Amino acid sequence: MNPDLERLQAYPFERLNQLKAGLKPVDKAPVFLSIGEPKHPTPAFIAQALIEAMDGLAAYPATRGTDALRECMATWLIQRYQLKSLNPATEVLPVNGTREALFAFAQAMIDCTAKRPQVLMPNPFYQIYEGAALLAGAEPVFLNLEAEKGFIPDFDAVSSEQWQDCQLLYVCTPGNPTGAVIPEKVLQTLINKAEQYDFIIASDECYSEIYQDEANPPVGLLQAAANMGNDDFKHCVVFNSLSKRSNVPGLRAGLVAGDADLLKAFLHYRTYHGCAMALPTQVAAAAAWGDEAHVKDNRDQYRQKYQLAKETLSPVFPVDIPPASFYLWLKTPIDEQAFAAQLFEQENITVLPGSYLSRDTATGNPGKNRVRIALVAPVDACRDALSRLAALDYRA
C-alpha cells in the first residue's frame, strides 16, 4: 500500500463528527452551517437542460469535452476576466468539479524524482491541497493567513530556497475560509516568481462569483497574467466551478484553464485517469456558464445574509464582512472547539472549528480561536441561527 496514505489527516468533517459524537444537543431545530454546500435551489433551466440531454448517456464522452462546452467556458472566461483571447481548443478543459481537478493536477505536475519537491499553500486551506501534495510525493509548506495581513499569505517571507524547491503553489482567491481576495499586484508578483523559479501557480477560484461589490468582481489569475502581457498564461492554471456559482454542487462540473503546455500534459494524464464528464452534464454545464442572471440573484441572497450576520452578531462578536465567498471566519472568545461544542449543545447549530482547517506551524496555528460559519442555509434559517448564535451563553 502507498505509505503516504498514512500521512493523510482525518478530514475536517470526520473530526467534527467525533467532536459532536459525545454531545447531546437541546431540542431545537438543527441548523448546519459547517459545510460549504450551497442550499439555494438549483435554477430550473439547468435541470431542464440536463433532462433534455439524457440521450447522451448512450455514448462514451471524450476527456477533453465537447467543442461546444469548451467554447462556452472560454467565452465565459474571456468576458468575466476581460481577456483578449483564450483558445477553447488548447487553453480550457472540463473537470468534474474543482475538487478532483485540484487533486489530480498535483499528481500530473509534481516531479517526485526531484530532491525536495515542495507544494506551497495557504493555512488554513481547502484540505485537498495537502492531500494532493502528499500523495504526489511532495512536502506541503504552509503560508499562514493572518488578520493583520488581510488574510493574504506573506509571500515576502518565503525564502529563495523555498521558492527554488517549490514546484506548485496553490492559491485560493477568493479564499475559503477567509473570503479574502488576492490583489492583482500580488498575483503579478507571484507570476514573476513562477517565471524566475520555474514553478506552477494553481489558483482555486471556485468562489469567484460570490462577491459583495457588484462593480468590483474579484480579479483572477488569468486576468492578472494577461494584464502584465503574459497572454499565453505561462505558469498559470485556474480552477473554477459551477457548484457555488450556480447552486449545483451535485452536478460535478467545473473547468481548468490557462497555460496550454500544462493543460496538454494534464489532459494526457486525465485520459488515463478516466475522468471524462458525462455528456448530459456537459450540456447542463454549458447552459449554466451561459447565464448570469441566476448568479446575480445568488449574490443578492448572500449579501442579504451577510448584512443579517453583521446586524445580529456585531453587538457580541467582531464581524467583518469579507469581500467574497459565503463564509464568516469568526473570532471566538474561547477555544474554537469548545465554542463549536457549546453552540451545538445549547443551540443545535453546527459550525466548523477553524483549527480543523489549519495546521500548526513555527509561528502558530491561524485556525485557533476561529470558527468557520457557512451562510448557506436559506435566509430565514440563517436569521434564526444567527440570533441563536448571538445569544449563546458560552463558558471559558
Ligand SMILES: Cc1ncc(COP(=O)(O)O)c(C=O)c1O
Ligand atoms: C476552496 C474550495 N475549492 C474547491 C472546492 C470544491 O468544489 P467543487 O469540487 O464542487 O468545484 C471547494 C468546495 O467546498 C472549496 O471550498
